[in-house]
Structure formats: structure tokens, C-alpha cells
Amino acid sequence: MTATNTETPAERAADQQDERLILDEGLGGAIRSFGRRVRVGNLGSLPVVIGLIVIWAVFQILNPSFLSPDNLVNLSLQCAAVGTIAIGVVLVLLLGQIDLSIGSVSGVASAVLGVTFAQWHWPIWLTIIAALALGAAIGLLYGLLFARFGVPSFVITLAGLLAFLGLQLWILGPNGTINLPFSSWVVQVATSMFLPPWLAYTFSGIAVLVFLGSDWLRARRRARAGLSTGSRGLMLAKAALLLVVLVAIVAYLAQDRGVGVTFLLFVMLVVITNFFLTRTRWGRAVFAVGGSVEAARRAGIKVNRIFISVFILCSAFAALGGLLSAARLTAASNSSGTGDVNLNAIAAAVIGGTSLFGGRGSAWSALLGIFVIQSISSGLTLLSLDSSVRYMVTGAVLLLAVIIDSLSRRSRASHGQA
Amino acid sequence: MTLEATAPEQTAPAREPVLSIKQISKGFGAVQALTDIEMDVYPGEVVAIVGDNGAGKSTLVKILAGVHTADSGQIFFDGRRVTIPTPAASRELGIATVFQDLALCDNLDVVSNLFLGRELGSGTLDEEQMEQQSWTLLRQLSAKIPSVRIAVASLSGGQRQTVAIARSLIGDPKIVILDEPTAALGVAQTAEVLNLVERLRERGLGVVLISHNMADVQAVADRVVVLRLGRNNGNFRVPDVSYEEIIAAITGATDNAVTRRATARPTQEVPEA
Ligand SMILES: Nc1ncnc2c1ncn2[C@@H]1O[C@H](COP(=O)(O)OP(=O)(O)O)[C@@H](O)[C@H]1O
Ligand SMILES: [Mg+2]
Numbered sequence: 001m002t003a004t005n006t007e008t009p010a011e012r013a014a015d016q017q018d019e020r021l022i023l024d025e026g027l028g029g030a031i032r033s034f035g036r037r038v039r040v041g042n043l044g045s046l047p048v049v050i051g052l053i054v055i056w057a058v059f060q061i062l063n064p065s066f067l068s069p070d071n072l073v074n075l076s077l078q079c080a081a082v083g084t085i086a087i088g089v090v091l092v093l094l095l096g097q098i099d100l101s102i103g104s105v106s107g108v109a110s111a112v113l114g115v116t117f118a119q120w121h122w123p124i125w126l127t128i129i130a131a132l133a134l135g136a137a138i139g140l141l142y143g144l145l146f147a148r149f150g151v152p153s154f155v156i157t158l159a160g161l162l163a164f165l166g167l168q169l170w171i172l173g174p175n176g177t178i179n180l181p182f183s184s185w186v187v188q189v190a191t192s193m194f195l196p197p198w199l200a201y202t203f204s205g206i207a208v209l210v211f212l213g214s215d216w217l218r219a220r221r222r223a224r225a226g227l228s229t230g231s232r233g234l235m236l237a238k239a240a241l242l243l244v245v246l247v248a249i250v251a252y253l254a255q256d257r258g259v260g261v262t263f264l265l266f267v268m269l270v271v272i273t274n275f276f277l278t279r280t281r282w283g284r285a286v287f288a289v290g291g292s293v294e295a296a297r298r299a300g301i302k303v304n305r306i307f308i309s310v311f312i313l314c315s316a317f318a319a320l321g322g323l324l325s326a327a328r329l330t331a332a333s334n335s336s337g338t339g340d341v342n343l344n345a346i347a348a349a350v351i352g353g354t355s356l357f358g359g360r361g362s363a364w365s366a367l368l369g370i371f372v373i374q375s376i377s378s379g380l381t382l383l384s385l386d387s388s389v390r391y392m393v394t395g396a397v398l399l400l401a402v403i404i405d406s407l408s409r410r411s412r413a414s415h416g417q418a
Numbered sequence: 419m420t421l422e423a424t425a426p427e428q429t430a431p432a433r434e435p436v437l438s439i440k441q442i443s444k445g446f447g448a449v450q451a452l453t454d455i456e457m458d459v460y461p462g463e464v465v466a467i468v469g470d471n472g473a474g475k476s477t478l479v480k481i482l483a484g485v486h487t488a489d490s491g492q493i494f495f496d497g498r499r500v501t502i503p504t505p506a507a508s509r510e511l512g513i514a515t516v517f518q519d520l521a522l523c524d525n526l527d528v529v530s531n532l533f534l535g536r537e538l539g540s541g542t543l544d545e546e547q548m549e550q551q552s553w554t555l556l557r558q559l560s561a562k563i564p565s566v567r568i569a570v571a572s573l574s575g576g577q578r579q580t581v582a583i584a585r586s587l588i589g590d591p592k593i594v595i596l597d598e599p600t601a602a603l604g605v606a607q608t609a610e611v612l613n614l615v616e617r618l619r620e621r622g623l624g625v626v627l628i629s630h631n632m633a634d635v636q637a638v639a640d641r642v643v644v645l646r647l648g649r650n651n652g653n654f655r656v657p658d659v660s661y662e663e664i665i666a667a668i669t670g671a672t673d674n675a676v677t678r679r680a681t682a683r684p685t686q687e688v689p690e691a
Pocket of ligand 1: 446449450451469470471472473474475476477478
């Protein structure tokens with residue numbers, strides 16, 4: 001073979017032998033391949049990251065206290081409840097389905113917390129388990145209805161939205177509001193428990209080590225399997241960047257109260273969900289079903305089980321979000337989970353980059369999307385603008401996100417990557 | 419390898435069909451898609467199923483793949499009577515099916531598609547093992563796919579067909595069923611797929627090839643089973659039959675006439691095991 005390349009194909013790793021492959025080696029290569037992905041419409045989380053930077057810059061210019069440690073700590077706490085709900089929404093969207101009842105389900109969970117904990121004095125763990133189990137049961141019901149009758153999830157969960165709002169009102173009874181004792185553990189956790197800085201730094205360090213370790217192990221397994229491994233330098237650079245970012249965040253927030261426990265819980269749920277989506281059979285099946293139900297079915301995937309498991313998880317995440325929100329507001333009321341909770345959670349998942357068309361997205365979009373929404377909300381509040389403006393701006397951002405989703409889908413199609 | 423050379427082998431009494439179907443019928447509401455279909459497939463043999471549009475070819479494939487269940491009739495696999503209620507059951511038996519519409523997940527990469535539904539790894543996915551095996555398999559098939567980490571949506575028609583065929587080989591099947599594998603392909607890509615079919619036969623697999631294209635059939639098939647309006651309408655050994663005779667059977671010009679049966683159907687009454 002008269003290769004102009006100094007290496008003959010046989011010397012290259014098994015996955016890089018085809019002469020048509022554009023090989024991107026090292027740091028520059030990584031940047032080039034990223035640019036190519038973006039051009040063909042594999043945008044991933046790029047638009048939302050850019051959007052978030054723009055939003056933060058604008059609000060910081062309009063009101064210098066926007067990026068103050070105090071405001072960012074508040075922002076992170078506000079993200080936890082609805083963000084947790086949004087993780088579940090990401091899962092249903094990955095299947096190309098929707099759950100419109102997450103707000104009502106979160107409201108039911110708040111009501112369960114109020115009644116069983118504050119009125120019946122159940123131990124808190126039992127209350128939490130009861131609320132989550134109720135959420136999971138609701139999801140199971142949706143899943144069975146969907147699998148058995150093939151009713152569109154849009155309609156099933158629309159019925160659920162009404163029915164479970166009714167259940168919430170019924171549980172709360174005529175008073176409509178149950179206050180949680182301020183000294184109780186749940187309320188303390190949600191409102192005033194923060195990681196001491198040393199612990200937050202330790203967690204950051206552990207996160208970076210886990211990240212680096214898994215990258216390193218993967219490179220070793222690939223080398224052993226005769227596959228290309230990517231550059232060590234790039235691997236270290238990514239880990240170092242992550243370390244710098246995490247330490248900077250912790251240090252900055254530590255000037256105020258620090259990293260809230262509920263926020264940490266939310267981030268950990270995102271990380272865990274991401275792990276299951278990307279590293280397990282179940283996650284692979286979720287993406288397959290979202291891409292093509294029939295193809296997944298013929299590949300032997302038990303499609304109905306995937307649907308049911310995802311509906312269960314979505315409702316359980318909604319219930320957990322309801323608990324977090326009730327604990328933070330120290331009350332369960334008729335209005336828990338109503339208003340914009342539903343739409344914010346769905347909007348967060350979509351704004352974060354999870355496609356409405358199924359099969360594309362990531363657990364991280366819950367985190368990024370809820371940041372965008374809460375940043376807008378917080379920034380407008382600082383500017384003393386009321387919810388009328390907030391709704392309009394959030395609506396516009398959601399519309400923008402959906403347009404980007406549709407455009408990038410079209411671009412992928414025209415580049416043969418639909 | 420000449421086809422005449424294989425004939426004595428097939429007539430040897432020890433040779434059992436790997437797949438044998440008897441009296442299979444299937445209706446969809448008012449449409450009787452299949453009526454009393456009979457077919458045998460031997461190891462190392464390529465059986466072509468031909469027939470006009472709507473003759474019931476894909477329906478037969480889907481019954482064998484566990485996508486549909488037959489209303490009546492029997493299926494014997496390796497001499498045992500079996501039922502195929504689900505796609506997973508079909509695969510466990512050792513039947514691998516490449517559907518007419520390929521049934522690939524466009525949003526997943528080649529590796530994920532190849533191993534979909536039977537990923538390697540305990541607990542977490544063993545991506546490296548899967549990627550390595552993907553390369554090995556694709557090389558064995560002399561497949562020309564530049565990267566296994568790109569979404570299958572970005573592959574050409576022939577490459578997608580190759581992925582679908584390669585996928586069928588994971589899990590060591592005994593029979594591979596290909597539903598119109600060349601229908602959407604150009605000349606060169608068609609030749610590639612036919613080479614693949616020959617490679618499958620060399621491995622000793624039974625191959626069922628559904629095709630519209632008589633040239634393809636005569637190029638690779640050992641035997642031709644003709645379906646017409648959901649019924650058997652002929653069973654020929656390829657060397658013994660002319661193009662015109664097959665076309666006559668497909669179009670019905672030989673309806674009710676004495677259809678030439680294949681000489682190689684000796685074990686027809688045997689499989690009561
Ligand atoms: N899922 C189905 N529902 C109803 N009718 C079907 C279905 N699948 C196939 N048919 C009918 O069965 C007949 C055979 O179809 P098919 O097996 O796809 O034919 P072929 O693959 O030979 O062109 C056709 O009349 C078709 O309309
Ligand atoms: Mg067909």
C-alpha cells in the first residue's frame with residue numbers, strides 16, 4: 001500500500017483503519033470534531049450553555065447583585081425542587097412521550113407530607129416512603145394504561161393532571177393549607193442545611209477523581225481491546241478544568257451560605273440518572289425505544305416494560321420534587337404544584353436540550369434547563385418585574401428552544417443524521 | 419462450488435432440514451395473507467422466496483421472526499415442534515431476521531444497533547468489548563463502514579443493510595432470513611449483499627432470501643419457493659428451472675398446472691420427532 005500516511009492502516013487502532021475517516025487527534029482535533037458536530041446539527045447542550053451565559057451577562061449588567069453569592073445560593077435552592085421533577089420529564093421525553101401531570105403529582109406528594117407528617121405525626125422516613133410510593137403507583141397506572149390501551153400519554157396524563165389535583169385538594173381537606181413545623185428535620189434540611197466548605201471541597205475532589213478514574217479506566221480497556229484511546233493530555237485537561245470549575249463554584253458560594261443540601265441532592269440525582277441512561281442496558285433501551293419503538297421491539301427489547309419503568313420514575317421524581325418544594329416553603333397547600341410548576345419542569349427539560357421528538361437528550365438538560373428558567377425568574381424579580389413579564393420571557397425562551405430543537409433535527413436530516 | 423455437487427448431499431437421508439414449516443396460515447381481518455404454506459430450509463442452503471407484491475412474503479418472515487403469530491400450522495426447528503410467540507423467542511431458537519425496513523434505530527450508533535437487545539457486560543455495558551467485536555464481525559463480512567461510532571442514520575443504504583445483516587449474525591444463528599435485502603440498493607451494493615449471502619452459506623447457515631429480483635435469486639439461491647396470493651405456487655431447484663418458469667409461477671400462468679416440485683424434498687414426511 002502506498003500510503004501517504006506514515007502509518008499503515010494495520011498499525012492503527014481497530015477503529016481508525018478506514019482511510020476515509022477524518023482522524024482528530026489531540027486537543028486541536030477534539031475542538032475540530034466538536035465544530036463539525038455542531039455544523040451538522042448535533043448541538044447537544046451548546047445552545048443552552050450559550051443562552052445561560054447571555055442571560056447571566058444581561059441580568060448582571062442590569063442589576064449587579066444578580067451574580068452575588070447570596071443570589072446564586074438562592075438560585076441553586078430554587079432549582080432543586082422543579083429541577084428534580086424535570087429529570088423525570090427528560091426520561092419521558094426520551095421515549096417521545098410526555099407527562100402533563102407532574103405538577104399535580106408533586107402537589108399530591110406535598111399534601112401527603114403535610115397530612116401524615118404534620119397532622120398524624122408519622123416518622124419522616126415513613127412519610128417520605130409513602131409519598132414516593134404513591135408517586136410510583138401513579139406512574140405505574142399511567143404505564144399500564146399506556147401499554148394496555150395505547151392511549152396517548154398526552155391524554156392519560158392530562159386526565160391525571162385533573163384527577164390528582166382533585167386528590168391533592170381532598171387530602172388537604174377544607175383548610176387547604178397545612179404548615180410544617182419549622183423546627184422539623186425536613187424543613188431544616190431544605191431551608192438551612194448547607195455543606196460546610198471543607199466537605200464541599202472534598203466532594204468536588206471526589207467527583208473529579210471519579211471522572212478522571214472512569215476516563216482512565218475506559219482508555220485502558222480500549223487499549224486492551226485494540227481500539228484508539230484518545231490523548232492522555234486531553235483527559236487530564238478535562239479533569240483539571242472540571243476541578244477548577246467546581247472549586248471556583250464552591251469557593252464563591254461559600255462566601256455566602258454555601259452549597260445547599262437539596263441542591264447537592266438534585267445534582268447527584270442528575271449524575272445517577274445520567275449514569276443509568278448512558279451505561280446500562282435499561283438506558284440503551286430507553287434511547288432505542290425513543291428512536292424507533294418497532295426497531296426496539298424487534299430487537300427483543302420489552303418495550304412495554306421500558307415505558308412502564310419510565311412513567312414510574314417520572315412520577316416518583318415528581319413526588320420527590322413535591323416533597324422538596326413543600327419542605328422549602330414549610331407548607332403543603334392547595335396551590336402546591338399548581339401554577340407554573342408543571343410547565344417549568346417540562347420547559348426545563350426542553351430548554352436543556354432534550355428533544356421533544358424522542359431518542360435524543362441527556363439527564364444534564366434538567367440541570368441546565370432549570371438554571372435558565374430560575375435565572376430568568378430570579379433576574380426579573382431583582383428588577384422588580386412581576387410574574388406577568390416572567391411568564392412571557394420564559395415562554396419566549398421555551399419557544400426558542402423548541403425552534404432550535406426542530407432546526408437541528410432538520411439539519412441532521414439534511415446531513416443524513418436524522 | 420457447483421450446485422449439482424450439493425444435490426446428493428441434500429438427498430442423503432441423514433440430512434434434516436433446520437427449519438420446516440407445515441400448513442402455516444395467517445389472516446389479517448378480512449385478508450387471508452397466508453394459506454397452508456409449506457417450506458423447508460436445510461443447513462448451508464439458500465432458499466429464495468419469491469412472489470408478487472402482497473404475496474405474503476413479509477408476513478411469512480414476520481411469523482418466523484416472532485413479530486406475528488400464525489393462526490394455524492406447525493413450525494419445526496431442528497426437528498422439534500416449536501412456537502415463536504415473541505421476537506426474543508425467535509432469536510433464542512437461532513433464527514436471525516433482517517427485516518425489509520431494516521428496523522435499525524437511527525439515533526443510535528452502529529455498535530449500539532449491532533448489540534441492541536443483547537448488550538455485553540454485566541451490570542454496566544461493556545462498550546469496548548462490543549466495539550471490538552463489531553469491528554471483527556464487520557471485517558469478516560468485508561463490510562466497508564468507516565466508523566462504528568457514528569449514528570446509523572448517516573450511513574448509506576448498502577452500509578445500513580450491512581449493519582442489519584451483521585446484527586443478525588451476533589448470537590450465532592442457524593438461519594438468517596433476509597427480507598428484500600437488495601430492493602433499495604444500487605448495482606455495486608447489491609453485489610456486496612449477495613457476496614454476504616454467499617459468505618453466510620459458506621458458514622453453514624441456512625439462508626432464506628426474499629427477493630423480487632430474479633437475477634439475484636438465480637445468482638445465489640439453491641432453491642426457489644414461489645408464493646402467490648398467500649399460497650405455495652411452486653418449489654424449484656435453481657439449476658433445474660428457467661427464468662420463464664419462475665415468472666410463470668409468480669404471475670399465476672401455471673396456476674392449477676402441475677408445478678414442478680423440487681427433486682430435493684426427501685425428508686418431507688420425516689420430521690415427526
Ligand atoms: N399488519 C397487517 N395488517 C393487515 N394486513 C396486512 C398486514 N401485513 C400484511 N398485510 C396484508 O397481507 C398481504 C401480504 O402482505 P406482505 O406479506 O407484506 O406481502 P409481500 O411482502 O409479499 O409483498 C397483503 O395483502 C397485505 O396487505
Ligand atoms: Mg414485503
